[in-house]
Amino acid sequence: MKHKISDQVIEGLVRRSLQSSSDQLDQAISYRLQADRRSALQASSPGVNPMLAGAALASFCVIGLLVWFGPINSNEVEDELYIVEEVFQLDENPELVEDIEFYQWLAETYAEPEKV
Amino acid sequence: MDNQQTLDSFLASVEKKAFQLAEFAVADKDEALDLVQNSMIKLVQKYSDRDPEQWILLFYRILHNEIKDWKRKAWVRGWLGMNDDQVEVLPDHSVAVNPEQLCDAEVINEQMHKAIRALPMRQQQAFLLRVWEGLDVKQTAQVMQCTPGSVKTHYSRALERLRLNLTEWGYEA
Incomplete structure (x- = not known):
C-alpha cells in the first residue's frame, strides 16, 4: 500500500x-x-498641481454637502450589512463567496443607467 | 537609511516573488509585469509613509486586487467576444508523465508549475502567499480580504489537489 x-x-x-x-x-x-x-520610486514625490488641488477641494465641498443634506436610505445600509454578514457565514464555501463578489462587481460596473 | 532606500530594498526583495505570483495567476509574462509595476507605483504613491513592516501586506493586497480586476476584465472581454488573443489559459490536466522521469528535478519543477497554474485562483493565491511568500494565515486573510477560515480551506484544497497530481504521476517521496 x-x-x-x-x-x-x-x-x-x-x-x-x-x-x-x-x-x-x-x-x-x-x-x-x-x-x-x-x-x-521616482513617481513617489510628485509636486502638487494647484489646479488639481482646487478641483479636489471643490469636490470635497460638494461631497460634504451631499452627505450632510442627502437622504439616508437606512434600508440600503441594513441590506449591505446583511449581505456582509451572510458572506462571512459562508466560510465553508469560499468559491461561492468569490462568485457573489464577482456578480456584484459585474452588476455595478456594467449596470445600465437608470431611465428617467 | 532614508525612506527611499528602504522602499527600494523592500521592492527589490519582493519583486521576483510578486512577478511569479502574478504570472501564475494571469499566465502571461507581460501582463504579470504590468500588474507588478502598477502595484509598486500604488504602494509608493499611497503608502510609502506607512510603517515599513506594513508594506508587505499592503503590497500583496494591492497586487491581489490588481489580479482580481485583471481577471474580471478578461472575463468580460471574453464574454463580449472582444479577445483578440487568448487571455485565459485553460489548465492542462492531460499531462502525461513517465514516472521514471520524475527523478529528474527539472521535470518535477515543470510539472509542479503546471499543477499550480491549474489551481483555482483563490486556492493558488492562498497557497503561494503561505508557502512562497511565507505569510501566516492571518496575514494571508488580510491580503485576500477574507476570513482566516477561508484561507485554511483554500490552502488545504490546494494541497489536496497537488497531492492528487503527484499521486497520479506516480511520485514517491
Whole structure:
C-alpha cells in the first residue's frame, strides 16, 4: 500500500520548483522589474498641481454637502450589512463567496443607467 | 537609511516573488509585469509613509486586487467576444508523465508549475502567499480580504489537489 505524500513534502517540492524558476528568470524580466521599481520610486514625490488641488477641494465641498443634506436610505445600509454578514457565514464555501463578489462587481460596473 | 532606500530594498526583495505570483495567476509574462509595476507605483504613491513592516501586506493586497480586476476584465472581454488573443489559459490536466522521469528535478519543477497554474485562483493565491511568500494565515486573510477560515480551506484544497497530481504521476517521496 502506498504512503500518502505528506504536506511537508508537497510544500518542499513547490518551494524548490519556485526557487529554481526564480533563479532562472531571464535577464529581460529582471531588468524590467528593476526599471519598474526605479520609475515607481521616482513617481513617489510628485509636486502638487494647484489646479488639481482646487478641483479636489471643490469636490470635497460638494461631497460634504451631499452627505450632510442627502437622504439616508437606512434600508440600503441594513441590506449591505446583511449581505456582509451572510458572506462571512459562508466560510465553508469560499468559491461561492468569490462568485457573489464577482456578480456584484459585474452588476455595478456594467449596470445600465437608470431611465428617467 | 532614508525612506527611499528602504522602499527600494523592500521592492527589490519582493519583486521576483510578486512577478511569479502574478504570472501564475494571469499566465502571461507581460501582463504579470504590468500588474507588478502598477502595484509598486500604488504602494509608493499611497503608502510609502506607512510603517515599513506594513508594506508587505499592503503590497500583496494591492497586487491581489490588481489580479482580481485583471481577471474580471478578461472575463468580460471574453464574454463580449472582444479577445483578440487568448487571455485565459485553460489548465492542462492531460499531462502525461513517465514516472521514471520524475527523478529528474527539472521535470518535477515543470510539472509542479503546471499543477499550480491549474489551481483555482483563490486556492493558488492562498497557497503561494503561505508557502512562497511565507505569510501566516492571518496575514494571508488580510491580503485576500477574507476570513482566516477561508484561507485554511483554500490552502488545504490546494494541497489536496497537488497531492492528487503527484499521486497520479506516480511520485514517491
